[in-house]
Amino acid sequence: MILILQWNARSLVANGLEFKSVINELESKPDLICIQESWLKPRFDFVLKGYVSERRDREEGNGGGCITLIKEGIQYRTLGKGVIKEYVIVEVWVNGINYVIINYYNPCKKLLLNELEQIEGQNEDRVIWCGDFNAQSTLWGGLVTDCNGLVVEDLIDRRNLVCLNDGNNTRVNVATGKESVLDLTMVSDAIAGSAEWEIMRQDTIGSDHYPIMISIRVNARRNGVSKGSICNWKYDKASWEEFTRLSEEGLNNIIVESDRSVEMISEEIVQAILIAANKYIPKGRGGRKNKIVPWWNEECKNAIRKKSKAFRRVRKT
Template identity: 25%
Template sequence: MNEPNRKAIQNRKDFLYDTDIDTAIKVMDRNVTLKKQGKGQSYTYIETPTYIIYNCYASENKDIEDLEIMLEEIALHIRRHKEKVIIAGDFNAKSPQWGEMTMDRRGEIITEWAAQNDLVILNQGNKPTFRRGDYTAILDLTIATQDIRNKVTKWEVLDRESLSDHEYIYFEVTEESSEPIRENPRNEGWQVRKLDKAKLQQVIAEMETGQNHRSNEFSGNLRRICEQTMPKRKTSSRGKPVYWWNNEIAQLRREFLTKRRTYTRNKRRDPPSHEQQLEEYKEARQRLRKKIKAVKRTSWKKLCNDIDCDIWGDGYKIIMKRLTGFPPDNK
């Protein structure tokens, strides 16, 4: 659980909670064997003979640096132990990777972190996990390592009263591999230029229409229309580098990650050098951001100029993808 009632669980031996009591874990099944349990700032974890489960809370009231430190500590644990890991919690972040329409800074950090550590977002992106009045969002994430993703089944946001702004998320972890959870549909796409218009009219006519359909019903119908009227575009688990990436940015990124790891590891071990390492980490991040911004600008201008030479070349494809969200098909 996230943001538990501190007075209710503090000093209770049946709860594991972190240093700030932002997260807590209680194992309900006495038959579960715990090999190890641990905690950090805003996260807790338990280790069983089969897997490790992390419970995280990234408060929107804390600095971005706190989120980065928490993620780096978890990543170090994953790399060190190489165990099957599930990470769940309230991350207060937005990204199309898990169903939001926009990307914020926290979402960008988590998306990049997941890619760097070969992690998979298990959210389906078709139902909000947070509701407050008319506002809804997908803030609660379930993330897994590749070696356990096919063992996580029945993932869903439950239609049960939680007495909270956050919905219950349910999933099961099996011993045997099963059909993998389909990744967020927003990562999929269709070849729009090959739309079968006659089939489209037929499918729409067969569906019930009306003003009382809920948004999730509309989304389901829209997906079925796409599946029946257009071929899917081909996807790859490892995409090409973005058009503006170069060796200089790669080097600056390596330097930034080194500074971040040094700061994260020594934050509690060596307080006297903490401030200096924090400044070096921030400076490395600023250099990386500044270089990316400059290279993006010049690369974008070059792409636009390249269109004059080859109107159907790479420049056209990249620009159309940026403007529409769909990569144009090769003719």
């Protein structure tokens, strides 16, 4: 099981201490925490015990920013951070399976489909979007559908995503008490059936957004190869020097102490090697996957996209 907590903090400077106390009280700590509107500046530290962080601070102006916190011991690498746009992307390995987590914040600006599609890491099979898109759509429980909502709907179609939101409101206007759905969680269709989504608590922790907990069941895979597939490593085209450097870097970060189990240390060793292998040893097309039906092809996928688009139009009109 991988647990992800998603939350628009509307300032960790103001609400960070209360948030830390909430995390400390949790019996099951999240593996990753995706926070939008961190309001942090490069000169500010934010440390959560037991986690490492990757940040994209807004250096000019107030507000904004994203921070992704990864539980210590989980192997990960950073795939990208926004320059103009505000996002942080990390790839993590859990039980030998990789997941790409995109932590995204849109500060009420117009979304463009081509810009969203250019964000790194979306070519993987297990992608998870956690963010405040400031996009309204009846598809995820909004009262209306705006321009940003249409863009996100198109992204869902183009990238074979599933929106996990269950229709519950995620933000409350503290001045009027009116609620809306602005925080979205979208996942690749390959893992949608293993995912659960819920508002973690009816308390905004000082923000105007509710925290959200996402849980995804993880099936272990052996030797970095998922069940039903055959991995064909191209050893003759590997960048062995880079592989050695990255694997040694990962191995040197493993903590070997008497209070840690052999199994835990062994898993971290395997993950360190797999991270380097996935990055610097190419894979051939011989990695076959068993299809549910042999005749399923791109034409079938396009038909499903058109059907989904038509269904949404029916709902709206």
